[in-house]
Amino acid sequence: MCFMKWGVALMLFCCVQERVKSHEIEVKCREYNGSPAANNISPSLLADLKVEKVTVGKNYMLNVSWAINIDASIKYLNGTLIKISGEPDYYCEYDPHLTKANITGQVWFHYLVKVGHGDLVIQAANLPLPPLNSGPSYKFVQIRIPYPKQPPSPQIPTDFTPRFKDFTPVVTTTSPLEIERVAVIIFGALGGLMILSSCFIMYKSFGHKIARIPWPPMVPVPVLLVYPPENPAFQQAVVALAEFLQCHSSCSVAIDMWQQGRIAELGPIRWLAEQAKAADQVLIICPQVDIPSSQPGYFPPNRNFPEPSIPAAAHDLYPLILNMVASHTKSANDLAKFWVVQLGKQQDKGASKLPLELRACKSFCLMKDLKKLCRSLHSHRQDKKKISDLIFRSGVSFSEKSTAKLRKAIEKHFQRGDTTLELSLLYENV
Numbered sequence: 001m002c003f004m005k006w007g008v009a010l011m012l013f014c015c016v017q018e019r020v021k022s023h024e025i026e027v028k029c030r031e032y033n034g035s036p037a038a039n040n041i042s043p044s045l046l047a048d049l050k051v052e053k054v055t056v057g058k059n060y061m062l063n064v065s066w067a068i069n070i071d072a073s074i075k076y077l078n079g080t081l082i083k084i085s086g087e088p089d090y091y092c093e094y095d096p097h098l099t100k101a102n103i104t105g106q107v108w109f110h111y112l113v114k115v116g117h118g119d120l121v122i123q124a125a126n127l128p129l130p131p132l133n134s135g136p137s138y139k140f141v142q143i144r145i146p147y148p149k150q151p152p153s154p155q156i157p158t159d160f161t162p163r164f165k166d167f168t169p170v171v172t173t174t175s176p177l178e179i180e181r182v183a184v185i186i187f188g189a190l191g192g193l194m195i196l197s198s199c200f201i202m203y204k205s206f207g208h209k210i211a212r213i214p215w216p217p218m219v220p221v222p223v224l225l226v227y228p229p230e231n232p233a234f235q236q237a238v239v240a241l242a243e244f245l246q247c248h249s250s251c252s253v254a255i256d257m258w259q260q261g262r263i264a265e266l267g268p269i270r271w272l273a274e275q276a277k278a279a280d281q282v283l284i285i286c287p288q289v290d291i292p293s294s295q296p297g298y299f300p301p302n303r304n305f306p307e308p309s310i311p312a313a314a315h316d317l318y319p320l321i322l323n324m325v326a327s328h329t330k331s332a333n334d335l336a337k338f339w340v341v342q343l344g345k346q347q348d349k350g351a352s353k354l355p356l357e358l359r360a361c362k363s364f365c366l367m368k369d370l371k372k373l374c375r376s377l378h379s380h381r382q383d384k385k386k387i388s389d390l391i392f393r394s395g396v397s398f399s400e401k402s403t404a405k406l407r408k409a410i411e412k413h414f415q416r417g418d419t420t421l422e423l424s425l426l427y428e429n430v
Contacts, residue, residue: 025094025101027109029082032091036081039128043077044069047106049139051122060117060145065110066124074098076128080109083123083138085273087115091127117145121273136316140269142327220252221377224279226272226321227286229314233413234287237343240409241285241366248402249374254279256313268316276324281377282338284321284361286354287413326357341366341373343410367407 047067054061064082068074077098082090092111123138130137223245227238242258245251254275256263263271276282321338328334340354340363364373 025096025098025107025109027092027111028095029090029092029111032081032089036125036127036129038131039076040131041076042128042130043073043126044071045130045137046080046124046126046139049122049124049141051141051143053143053145054112056114059114061112061114062120062122062143062145063110063112064122064124065108066139067106067108068098068126069106070098070104078127081125081127082111082113083270084113084115085121085270086118087113087120115145117147119144119273119277121269123267123269133312138267138269142273142324220250221281222279223251223253223377224275224282225253225255226282226284226317227314228318229310230287232310233409234343235310237406237409237413238285240406241341244403244406245374245377249377251377256311256317260311260313263311263313268313269320271313272317272320272324276321276337279337282321283341284325284338284358286340286342286358287344322355322357325361329357329360335360336362339364339373339376343413366410367403370403370406 047069049067050065052063052065054063062084066080066082068077068080077094079091079093082092084090090111090113092109094109098107119142121140121142123140125138225238225242227234238255239257242253242255246253256271259271266274325335325338328338338358338361340358340361342354342363342365344365364376366373
């Protein structure tokens, strides 16, 4: 009888061992240089994605964890693709395939990868991808990796006293010529400073009577424009603002309408992360909140103002930029990179209908704050300018003619049928 009990227990133990063994799934990840293809038959999207920063020795690494739902579509799963900005892509396969494992529900996997420093965007998706235009297929997480800590420099003991044998002290004397040379340098520097001060005072007093000197062009300020998909009139105003900043305000503008091929190559998430990192300022364009979206045929056609089509990427980029702003609210320095530009009158903070993520950002109103916006864009780069720029370029100026197209586009944005809103406050100080 005792022998039978031990036999049954041994059989149960063997079954448990075999069941645990079937749960062991090894993840093999390798660098991937190809381009993932879409398929009409694809597995379920990733259930979740988490990223943690870990320290290994003196280096930082990322622990990328993802969850997969075990359902009927798991048989179509070929692998999982992991994209990290600034790093190679990784293709992860499962051994054995998940269909051969006796598991149900949700399974977590993880992969440890060494990365550099800076703001990183990590994306992950199951392959093959779903058909095009079927919605977002990647999950993404943004994380900041600091610079690696430098080892402390060696300190010399305070009680260290060098000892030399047969040391003969040498007495040094100061030559009168050296004293005269130092005096000449000091008085020369003071004289140059006085000349520069006099020139600055004369320029401020009589600058309007002196012919302008053709200075070399300023270094363009990289600016990223992001906007919500509204109506054709709002789209025209956004295009006009981008052209004005590019042509008349010495800015290098990045906007989805001008880089649709690049967005199709990288995807909206990666394109937005790269452009936001490269830009000095990110301008989020918002329409007048009390103007309803236009209906088909609401605005009459105008041959002088062709209506641009709203790119498909605009529907993805606007919610992504709101998430990016929300992730920087804890740092005032990071939040200062995001500005809001309203095509309308200034809204009171208490009654503002702006999204909550944007209410803490610095705000400008067009056309009233156009000069202020341009000056602010360039004032952030004064530390990189030459001394001549700091003295003679105290502001940004442009002609009334250069703003005509932008004013006309914003005016069209305010039209309600045949009635035009009062725009005198919008053009104040322009």
